[in-house]
Amino acid sequence: MTNLQEKLKISSESYDQVNKFLLDGNNPLIKKFLDVVKKYGTPEEINAKASEARKIENLMGKLKEFNSPYIKDLEWLIEQRDSGAFIKIQDYYKKVLGDKYESTKFADDFAVTLELSALQYFPFLIEQAKKAIKHGELMPGRIIRVRKMKEQEEDHDILAVAAAMNIIGASYVETLDTKGTDGSNVHLGGPETITGYFGGVGQPNDYALKWIDEFLYYYTTYGVRQVLNVNPGTVILAYFLYKIGVDIEFKISVFMGNDNPYSVLWTLMTAKLFSRPDGTTSLIGFNFSNSVNNETIELSAIPRKDFGLEDVVRFEHHITETYKSIVRQPYDRTKELVEISSKVKNISAKHEGALPELDTTRDHPSDILDYFIDKKDIIDQGMWDAVKLNYLDKHDSVNHTAQELIKNGIPVIAARNLHK
Numbered sequence: 461m462t463n464l465q466e467k468l469k470i471s472s473e474s475y476d477q478v479n480k481f482l483l484d485g486n487n488p489l490i491k492k493f494l495d496v497v498k499k500y501g502t503p504e505e506i507n508a509k510a511s512e513a514r515k516i517e518n519l520m521g522k523l524k525e526f527n528s529p530y531i532k533d534l535e536w537l538i539e540q541r542d543s544g545a546f547i548k549i550q551d552y553y554k555k556v557l558g559d560k561y562e563s564t565k566f567a568d569d570f571a572v573t574l575e576l577s578a579l580q581y582f583p584f585l586i587e588q589a590k591k592a593i594k595h596g597e598l599m600p601g602r603i604i605r606v607r608k609m610k611e612q613e614e615d616h617d618i619l620a621v622a623a624a625m626n627i628i629g630a631s632y633v634e635t636l637d638t639k640g641t642d643g644s645n646v647h648l649g650g651p652e653t654i655t656g657y658f659g660g661v662g663q664p665n666d667y668a669l670k671w672i673d674e675f676l677y678y679y680t681t682y683g684v685r686q687v688l689n690v691n692p693g694t695v696i697l698a699y700f701l702y703k704i705g706v707d708i709e710f711k712i713s714v715f716m717g718n719d720n721p722y723s724v725l726w727t728l729m730t731a732k733l734f735s736r737p738d739g740t741t742s743l744i745g746f747n748f749s750n751s752v753n754n755e756t757i758e759l760s761a762i763p764r765k766d767f768g769l770e771d772v773v774r775f776e777h778h779i780t781e782t783y784k785s786i787v788r789q790p791y792d793r794t795k796e797l798v799e800i801s802s803k804v805k806n807i808s809a810k811h812e813g814a815l816p817e818l819d820t821t822r823d824h825p826s827d828i829l830d831y832f833i834d835k836k837d838i839i840d841q842g843m844w845d846a847v848k849l850n851y852l853d854k855h856d857s858v859n860h861t862a863q864e865l866i867k868n869g870i871p872v873i874a875a876r877n878l879h880k
Contacts, residue, residue, distance in 0.1 A: 493700060496669050500676045503705030510707070514683025519623040523616060530620040533586045537627050540593060546878040547596040555596060556866045564869055571871040572801050573808040574858050575776060577604035578831055579632075582620040584851045589628075591852060592878075597859045599875040602808055603632045604688070606831040609678060610637060615835070618682055629877030633711055634678065635688040638663060638671040641832065662691025672697050675708060686744065690715050695727075695743075699734035702742030711776060712746030719749030721759035728760075732767040745774035745808060750787050752777075754800045761804045776808040780857045782850075783813055783825035790816035794864050801870045809861050814853030826850040 482490060500506050512518060523531050540546065547555075554561045579585055585603075592599050605621065612618045618634075625632045638644070644667045663671050671694045678684040689695050689710040701708045718724050731743040748757065757775060764770050779797055781787045792815060801807055813819055813826040824846035830838070838844055862872045 490700075492669055493672065493697060496673050497676070497701070497704070497706070499673070500680055506676065506680060507705070507707050509680040510683045510685065512683075513681055514622070514626070514685070516623055516626045519619050519626070519683075523619050523623070526616050528616050528620065530582055530616065533583070534620065534623050534627065537586065537589060537624060540589065541627060541878055545593045546589075546599065546875075547592075549598075549872075549874060549879040552596065552598055552862075552874075552879065553866055556863045566869050566871045567802055568871055570801055570803075570805055570807075571873050572797070572865055573602050573774065573873040574598060574600040574862055575602040575604065575808045575810040576600040576854050576858050577810055577812045578606040579603045579621065579851070580605070580607045580831065580847070581835070582617045582624065584848055585621070585624055587848060588852060588855050591855060597855070598862055598872070599628055599630070599878050600811075600855075600858050601630050601873040601875055603630055604635075604810070605632060606635045606688075608637055608834070609634065609674070611835060618678075618684075622682055622684065627877065628875040630875045631686060633686045633688055634684050636671060636674045636678070638667055638674045639690055640664075663694050668693035668697055672701065675701075676706075679706075679708065685709050686711065688713050692716075696730065696734075698742045699730065702740075703734045703736065708742045709744045710742055711744060711774075714747035714749060714778065716746070717749050718746055719751050719756075721756055721762075724748075724756075724760040725763050728763050728767055728769060728773065731769065731773065735769075739768050740772055741769065743769075743773055745776045747776045747778065747810065750778055750781065750791070754796055757800050757804055757807075770805055774806050774808050775804065776810050778812055779809045779861055780811045780813045780815060780854070782828040782830075783816065783819035783822075784827040784829070786812075786828045789820070792816055794861055797861065798864055798868050798870065801865060802868070809858075809865075811854050811857045811861065813857070814850070815857050815860060818853055818856070819850075822846070822849065822853070824850065826853065 481487060484490070501509070520531065520534065523534070557564055589599065591597065603625065607617070609618070621632065640662050644664050668691065675687055685707065686709045689698060690713045695712065698708055698710045712718065712727065718727060727743070727746060731741040735741040757777070760775070761770070764773055777793065777797065779793045781791045783789055797807075797809055819825045824843065830843070830847055830850070838847060862874070865872055
């Protein structure tokens with residue numbers, strides 16, 4: 461058996477062949493990729509543009525130029541942050557634990573990031589902040605967005621959210637428009653052809669390069685650094701982009717189907733191969749499939765640690781899901797999270813829906829398909845308040861998870877500028 465395992469060794473000849481392919485000046489795959497990058501400048505110039513675009517004063521300045529109504533909300537958010545209106549993290553722990561606070565020992569190395577998905581509209585974040593202040597609750601340390609990029613660019617939501625994330629100290633992820641549901645597959649339509657997407661959701665033909673182009677536009681224009689990734693082609697191009705010096709970061713979507721430790725090994729191995737000399741990679745997190753169990757997460761942590769990526773790549777695990785259109789309900793992984801979070805480091809607890817017992821009572825339960833409805837249609841159909849309530853319900857599920865983790869001695873990572 462030892463001899464069989466030895467046969468798995470990757471030969472130096474294989475490495476050389478791959479490098480020869482990548483460095484071939486006549487390679488059309490690499491040339492097309494580099495041509496897209498050159499449209500935006502050198503990697504150094506691209507990063508400088510993004511850094512400048514990301515500055516809070518520049519984001520606020522653009523909003524003022526547009527006379528955006530969001531300016532007052534952002535100024536209010538800054539005032540609340542600076543005045544200490546949000547509950548301190550230790551006070552939250554004390555509120556949860558009561559008399560047990562002093563005797564509880566926390567596993568500091570196993571802190572879990574509180575994550576919420578999806579923040580579609582900036583005003584919802586302000587309502588969430590008001591709720592958190594009023595009830596002494598935590599704001600998440602990580603937020604995922606799925607709203608159409610062009611649509612949120614038109615109403616300046618993209619600027620307001622970028623500024624808000626800077627203010628509260630949370631990481632956030634945008635979902636680019638270049639994806640399988642944008643008509644890239646000419647043979648597929650809407651829900652009536654949904655099974656066709658199983659044959660390849662993502663960026664067919666030249667759409668992988670369009671995805672890179674789209675990223676570089678939003679990166680240099682608004683400073684958007686982290687984006688969702690759903691396709692093997694755009695995953696490897698994002699590795700390439702980081703390798704040549706552009707500071708892209710991405711997380712792999714649940715739709716990629718990392719549902720066993722071998723698929724995770726494939727993902728992490730490629731990340732390692734295209735990491736920079738300092739060991740970092742553009743892959744900063746990925747969602748497991750909803751079907752994974754705790755054993756898979758434990759086994760997946762082995763290559764992540766052995767490849768030196770434990771602190772670089774976050775495991776993002778769905779704890780709740782929208783009540784409709786994605787999984788069988790009830791879906792609640794809180795107990796499993798409490799168990800695994802004491803064994804595996806750098807986990808993010810993602811909340812895509814309310815707790816099932818609450819969601820089922822709503823006149824409009826959370827629905828993943830709502831993400832793909834235009835804002836105008838949401839308003840015209842009278843759905844705005846219902847969708848906002850769905851979002852605030854997710855906030856409640858974030859805090860429910862936080863409380864369960866804290867009760868078991870697992871620290872949580874919330875919005876770092878609000879809950880010091």
